[in-house]
Amino acid sequence: MVFSSAVFLLIFLPVVLLVYYAVPDRVRNPVLLVSSLLFYGWGEPVYILIMLFSTVFDFSNGLMLEWLDRSGKPDRRKWVLVLSLVGNLGMLGFFKYTDFLISSVNVLTGQGFDLLGIALPIGISFYTFQTLSYTIDVYRREIKAQHNILDFGMYICMFPQLIAGPIVKYRDIERQLRNRRLNSDRICAGIFRFTLGLGKKVLLANSLGMVWDEISAQNGKTAALTALIGAAAYMLQIYFDFSGYSDMAIGIGKMLGFDFLENFDYPYESVSVTEFWRRWHISLGSWFREYLYIPLGGNRRGLPRQMLNLLIVWSLTGLWHGAGWNFVVWGLYFFALLAVEKLFWLEKLKKAPAVVGRIYTLLAVLVSWVIFACDDIAAAGRYILSMVGANGFADAASVYYLREYFFLLAIGALLSVSFVRRLVSKELRALPDEGKRFGVKAAVGGVLYIASLLAVIGSTYNPFLYFRF
């Protein structure tokens, strides 16, 4: 099930909230677990089993680690960790990368091995990283093992962030599993946040997506201005799509009494690519930093080793996003940018005016999204060439696209930076009382909600980009 669907908005969410608010505290976790399984199983009932296996597997690993500690065999704990890593990554690898591997072998060796055609269980990349964070943290003795499988199951399967993040680390919500604050202020804040995310997704991202679809389908044969409009549309689409989803997840979390960490912080106003990755998909970046980059030695073992560590992290970050060579190239592209920044460019950027850094970052990220969006590298190459004028700089079609989509792009660009939010916050603070502030927010939220609902009803164009991962 997706958030921006009529079934979710008209049936699932209101019914779950109604039941959740009506039952006593102690029944809320089971209610959430059952509703999450329904949410997940709705589209792909079979894959519930994989998720449940993953849940039981890491729940047992956690208990095993604790038991080994208690029974004085701490040296055996690393084998449990290895088991967990092999089990989780093996499952992710099997479902996500088997066909990629086979087709790569076919290309390299000229063989014709049949592809297995394995369907990717939705959200496996996200919940695998969540379960891994749990086992690793128990192994590091940073948290205690969870003894209640219902609570643990609820953490893994929790529907708000199950299929498209944020990647919630167990230790960040360990206490909230048993002890949540639920009051009307927080619920309303959650509703408002959810509605903002829904609007971002269905009103902005979907419309922007159509621009990109239309222009990219012209296979790199467009003039530079047209290609830039298409790439800019995709750049905004992926931001509103993904950050909109995170907003909805965080919003639903709040409605249920959870506090999830932020996943986006206006990444398009960054002054360097390094900063961009601190503000884009924050939960993934911090996961890789904490569970891969730092254990590999981070920057503590000299420059060559740091570069190697970065190379490993970014190759895997690319692959995490999708089983395709374009994703590997995309990851390596960011490795190259980040390496150059770490070597000297970042220092130079710090001395230059912020606008220089912003333009450089936007252009670097714009190119990265073209690599990301094009399934094959040759198509990405053709598109990037068209962006730099391989087919001329502008033509009549460019004028059409510019006229047709200027306002959409302008609104998207404005809302992708913090300027509007700061302005609105300032105006809201200027209002005399809390009641008026709430009234304005409720009115805006109400209009957004109705407009989004109508867009969902009226449109069949509703794919979530991040479902591929």
Place this chain on the structure above:
Amino acid sequence: MMKKMIEKMNSKTICIALFVGFPLILMLAICLGRDRSISANENRVLKTRSDIKYDFFDGELQDDLENYLSDQFPMRDRLKGAETGMKLRLGAGSIGGAYIGHGGRLFQKILDSDVDKEKCVRYAARVNRIAEQTGIETYVMYVPSAGISLRNSLPYGAPMYDYDSLYAALTKELGSVHMIDLRKALSGVPEYYYATDHHWTAKGAAQAYYEWRAAHGEESSNENAPEIFTVSERFRGTLWSRVPSESIGYEKLQAPRVPDGITVEADGRETELYDYSALQTKDKYNFFEGGNHGLLTLTNPDVAEERTIVILKDSFANSFLPYIVNDYSKIIMVDERYAFIDVAQIAVESNADEIAVIREIVSAG
């Protein structure tokens, strides 16, 4: 929690109650209301309660319920109309896959990326093979889309597929047939195409008929064409369904007069050349032969010289057919989208004198 909320009704609890209650009321209104089974505006069957298979383990339940809620949403048509009207007022150049051209004229948006060129080429090669194998005189009359013929009426710079290069590529494959090139004849005259539908008008089809006659070595002028009469004043075509705004008016559906005595059999059933019952429906273009049929046979006993033609067609041919009813004693029309028929065989068995292809160039795939 619920009890506390009731005790302390403030603006925030009202907001929560609305967020939870409004969708539920809406959902109940949909589920308890009477289902609409057909959307005339959209020319399609709507999902109804009885279509839903309540099997959780079947992936179709998700789509069924989603489509049901969307299709049966209260005031769906009006809301879509209001949304479209708003987009038109904001100056949108394209809505739902249709360009909004000058004067509110609608065009089907067809880009190169929408055209399966290889398939079109394969189709042309197949037609050429049929012509060679049967040895029957074959004519191919591709119809340019409205956006090609009326390029100047499109929003400035609005891209369309490259008709000329596609035509050239297909002509290369069609060495054994007579090509009837309609580009010049249909170019630049808005009244040759409907403003709310992708088809040509009776006048547009008449222009094609003049070219058809010329290609057959016959005299070609207005005098050869039958009189055109208005069938309906309230026609809104398929493109209007994509841009369903009341601000776009009705137009006339017209057709040429045809003689009596013609018999038409479509897919084994007797029917009429002009189906007046279609005028009571939204899809009034079905006035011509009652719509598309896999196999349609028309006989005109009043034609002096016995002459049979087999036509491979799409819906453009439906409104062209009335123009040629006096030229052939038997017309066999095959729409391969609706029936698998061996055209070469049927042409040979019916002793056809001619084979013709009449269709929009991009549908020839």
